[in-house]
Amino acid sequence: GQQVMQIPQYQHVQEGEDFTTYCNSSTTLSNIQWYKQRPGGHPVFLIQLVKSGEVKKQKRLTFQFGEAKKNSSLHITATQTTDVGTYFCAGGLHNTDKLIFGTGTRLQVFP
Amino acid sequence: EAGVVQSPRYKIIEKKQPVAFWCNPISGHNTLYWYLQNLGQGPELLIRYENEEAVDDSQLPKDRFSAERLKGVDSTLKIQPAELGDSAVYLCASSKEGYYEQYFGPGTRLTVT
Numbered sequence: 166g167q168q169v170m171q172i173p174q175y176q177h178v179q180e181g182e183d184f185t186t187y188c189n190s191s192t193t194l195s196n197i198q199w200y201k202q203r204p205g206g207h208p209v210f211l212i213q214l215v216k217s218g219e220v221k222k223q224k225r226l227t228f229q230f231g232e233a234k235k236n237s238s239l240h241i242t243a244t245q246t247t248d249v250g251t252y253f254c255a256g257g258l259h260n261t262d263k264l265i266f267g268t269g270t271r272l273q274v275f276p
Numbered sequence: 277e278a279g280v281v282q283s284p285r286y287k288i289i290e291k292k293q294p295v296a297f298w299c300n301p302i303s304g305h306n307t308l309y310w311y312l313q314n315l316g317q318g319p320e321l322l323i324r325y326e327n328e329e330a331v332d333d334s335q336l337p338k339d340r341f342s343a344e345r346l347k348g349v350d351s352t353l354k355i356q357p358a359e360l361g362d363s364a365v366y367l368c369a370s371s372k373e374g375y376y377e378q379y380f381g382p383g384t385r386l387t388v389t
Contacts, residue, residue: 169318198377207367208319210377253318262307262375263332266318 169256169267177273184244186270188237188254196257197230197237198264203250211239244274278302280381282368288387294356297384301349301370308345309378310353311367319367325351326373358388 168191178184188197196215200208212221214230214237221228227240237254251271255264281300289295301308306327311319322341324332327348336343340359345351355362365385369378 196375207380207383208369208378210379213377255318257375261332262373263321263324264378266320269316269318271316 169254169265171252171254171267171270173270174268175271175273177275178244180246180274180276181243184241184248184272186239186252186254186272188239188256188267190235190256190265193234193259194256195234195259197234198255198257199228199237199239200253200255200266201250202253202269206250208253241272244272246274246276248272249274280368280370280379282366282381282384284384285382286385286387288389289358291360291388292357294354295358295386296355297353297366297368297386299351299353299368299381301351301368302379305370305372305379306348307371307373308351309367309369309371310343310351311369313365313367313383315364319369322353322366355386358386360388362386363388 171188198213199211201211202208212228217234218232219230225242229238251269253269254267283298308325310322312322313319321335323336323343325345328345341355343353365383367383368381371378
């Protein structure tokens with residue numbers, strides 16, 4: 166079946182360092198969404214990318230959708246303790262409205 | 277605007293007992309989802325509704341799980357009988373339509389003993 170994998174599974178960084186998580190799908194996606202889940206919380210929508218090669222920025226966060234629409238990345242510049250949480254990508258499947266959530270990357274930021 | 281409401285927030289039951297979860301989506305959102313999330317993993321779709329119609333229930337274990345969304349607004353997910361392996365967080369989410377961003381409720385943490 167369709168799978169969406171993320172690496173790394175965990176990342177510990179010092180506050181101020183950069184962080185990147187990578188998302189890879191076994192099939193071509195119609196769109197990619199990113200969610201953040203704080204410890205003990207629920208997933209919160211961050212952004213949606215639709216076009217091949219698309220890049221979007223939200224303050225310190227940069228999101229990319231690969232040219233082949235099978236991979237994506239989230240880069241955080243100069244991490245802060247408020248960035249702590251698990252980041253999930255979710256890939257949209259063609260001809261359905263189904264989202265397949267990735268395995269997630271848990272980010273820990275040390276002050 | 278009120279978010280997605282779920283109840284109860286926590287539930288502890290013994291195995292073989294029934295349990296039900298309730299979800300009220302954001303007003304005007306036609307699509308409603310039930311997900312299961314195990315610790316350290318991403319949400320896994322159980323069932324998706326477009327209004328009152330279940331359009332994707334391929335991942336719902338139909339021998340013990342059932343769901344309904346009778347008037348196309350709030351929804352109930354039931355497990356009968358519960359098994360130890362059902363311990364997880366059950367998340368409800370809604371969206372305007374299937375393609376758009378999903379808004380999640382706080383979830384129900386189920387513990388089966």
